Amino acid sequence: xxxxxxxxxxxxxxxxxxxxxxxxxxxxxxxxxxxxxxxxxxxxxxxxxxxxxxxxxxxxxxxxxxxxxxxxxxxxxxxxxxxxxxxxxxxxxxxxxxxxxxxxxxxxxxxxxxxxxxxxxxxxxxxxxxxxxxxxxxxxxxxxxxxxxxxxxxxxxxxxxxxxxxxxxxxxxxxxxxxxxxxxxxxxxxxxxxxxxxxxxxxxxxxxxxxxxxxxxxxxxxxxxxxxxxxxxxxxxxxxxxxxxxxxxxxxxxxxxxxxxxxxxxxxxxxxxxxxxxxxxxxxxxxxxxxxxxxxxxxxxxxxxxxxxxxxxx
Ligand SMILES: NC(=O)C1=CN([C@@H]2O[C@H](COP(=O)(O)OP(=O)(O)OC[C@H]3O[C@@H](n4cnc5c(N)ncnc54)[C@H](OP(=O)(O)O)[C@@H]3O)[C@@H](O)[C@H]2O)C=CC1
Ligand SMILES: CC(C)(CO)C(=O)C(=O)O
Numbered sequence: 319x320x321x322x323x324x325x326x327x328x329x330x331x332x333x334x335x336x337x338x339x340x341x342x343x344x345x346x347x348x349x350x351x352x353x354x355x356x357x358x359x360x361x362x363x364x365x366x367x368x369x370x371x372x373x374x375x376x377x378x379x380x381x382x383x384x385x386x387x388x389x390x391x392x393x394x395x396x397x398x399x400x401x402x403x404x405x406x407x408x409x410x411x412x413x414x415x416x417x418x419x420x421x422x423x424x425x426x427x428x429x430x431x432x433x434x435x436x437x438x439x440x441x442x443x444x445x446x447x448x449x450x451x452x453x454x455x456x457x458x459x460x461x462x463x464x465x466x467x468x469x470x471x472x473x474x475x476x477x478x479x480x481x482x483x484x485x486x487x488x489x490x491x492x493x494x495x496x497x498x499x500x501x502x503x504x505x506x507x508x509x510x511x512x513x514x515x516x517x518x519x520x521x522x523x524x525x526x527x528x529x530x531x532x533x534x535x536x537x538x539x540x541x542x543x544x545x546x547x548x549x550x551x552x553x554x555x556x557x558x559x560x561x562x563x564x565x566x567x568x569x570x571x572x573x574x575x576x577x578x579x580x581x582x583x584x585x586x587x588x589x590x591x592x593x594x595x596x597x598x599x600x601x602x603x604x605x606x607x608x609x610x611x612x613x614x615x616x617x618x619x620x621x622x623x624x625x626x627x628x629x630x631x632x
Contacts, residue, residue: 319480319487321345322389324408325396326353326379328449328582329421331363331457333393335375336491345387346379347411348406349396354379356455364456367379367463372456382408391484394420394431397586398597401430409434417480421445421468423512423582425505428473440473441481442501442507446472446571447493447577460579467494471504502555506613507564510557513599514568515538516583517619520593523570523584527577530569539568542609546602552609583623590630595623 323334326346338344348354357363361629362376367547382404396404405412414464420465421443431440435544440534447466450458470485472478477485488495498504518538519529529535543564550557559567583593601617606613 319390319483321387322347322387322388322392324348324392324394325400326363326377326406326583327348327582328451328457329396329445329447330393330395331365331377331451332447332459333395333491333493334377335363335457336373336493337487338377340487340491341563342487342491344377345385345389346377347381347385347408348379349400349407351381352357352454354381360455362455363464364452366456366458367453368416368460369458374435382411383617385411385413388413388416390415390416392418392435394418394427395422398422398424398426398594399592401427405430405434414439417441417484419443419470419484420592421470423508423516425509426597432473438472438474440468440480441484442473442505443470443495444504446508447576448576448581450580450585457536460576464494466575467496468580469498469508470495471498471501471506473501475499475501484572493604495533498558500556500558502553503521503550503557505565505616506546506550506555507558509598509601510543511566511568511571512583513539513546513602513619514542514580515572515615516581517542517595517599517623518589519581519582521619521622523588524580525577526579526581530572530577535572536565539565541615542619543568543600545606549602549606549609549611549613552611553605585628587623587626592627593623595620599623 326348448460599620
């Protein structure tokens with residue numbers, strides 16, 4: 319199938335380059351002018367793996383206004399706060415026949431995608447794949463080839479032939495996809511993991527492997543996990559994991575999976591950009607309020623992240 323990647327940042331480049339290397343046609347569309355200009359100027363994107371073997375990979379990149387292709391599948395990887403703008407600028411490129419796959423972090427993207435794509439063709443998911451954008455036109459794939467895994471989940475919880483075909487293509491690209499059929503439960507399990515790892519590592523500027531060694535890591539993680547599970551139970555969401563399994567997932571990702579990774583939220587904070595915390599801890603808190611439950615720890619850490627954003631901006 320032909321892929322269009324909307325958002326040629328860290329994750330968009332990782333998915334697109336791996337699919338291209340697996341033999342699929344890929345076009346990249348971005349709303350970030352500096353990235354487009356740099357990639358065009360250097361005739362591609364510099365790709366490294368764990369900081370080594372930096373090499374140039376030629377890619378096709380366009381602004382939405384300059385692109386006129388018709389991919390079978392869009393892969394959307396932008397920060398939650400950029401999504402409205404990206405979709406609006408690319409809206410002339412979307413058709414009701416196209417599928418969209420958006421394994422972004424946080425929550426808030428699905429309703430936005432539904433405005434442009436047929437509901438049964440909206441696939442979300444989660445990516446346990448760590449990637450760092452060193453700067454414009456320069457991306458670092460963390461972990462060995464084949465490291466990391468992801469979940470694909472249809473909004474209508476009914477995987478069709480195209481979903482399986484996308485999954486096969488992603489397998490060929492070494493992205494290790496698994497199709498699940500519990501939409502909310504799949505997405506929220508990742509939101510909860512990010513509400514622990516991304517938020518706590520970002521506040522203290524530490525890698526996941528450093529965080530997990532802290533004597534307080536378990537207590538801090540379990541407090542956030544328990545509150546989030548309390549929210550999901552009230553909202554009628556059956557999570558993929560139990561509370562204990564969620565903590566084990568945090569531990570595994572931090573100890574074995576990606577100990578050297580600064581989560582993507584830290585990558586924003588360290589460059590003085592706003593973070594996705596409102597779509598992660600903030601989403602959990604707001605969801606709780608709808609069911610008359612206050613996830614106060616999530617609200618507190620969300621506000622601490624905003625305090626850090628504010629103090630860095632000064
Ligand atoms: N990175 C990761 O390891 C993972 C990320 N995700 C999720 O994937 C989605 C996309 O995230 P991701 O690919 O990480 O983000 P991106 O790499 O796409 O973020 C790039 C954006 O950051 C801004 N930016 C400005 N200057 C720089 C700079 N010098 N270096 C880097 N970025 C700059 C630009 O936006 P602007 O001009 O508006 O500032 C640009 O569009 C998010 O939902 C994220 O949470 C999920 C799993 C793992
Ligand atoms: C790679 C991972 C899972 C780390 O929390 C992530 O989602 C991120 O960096 O945003």
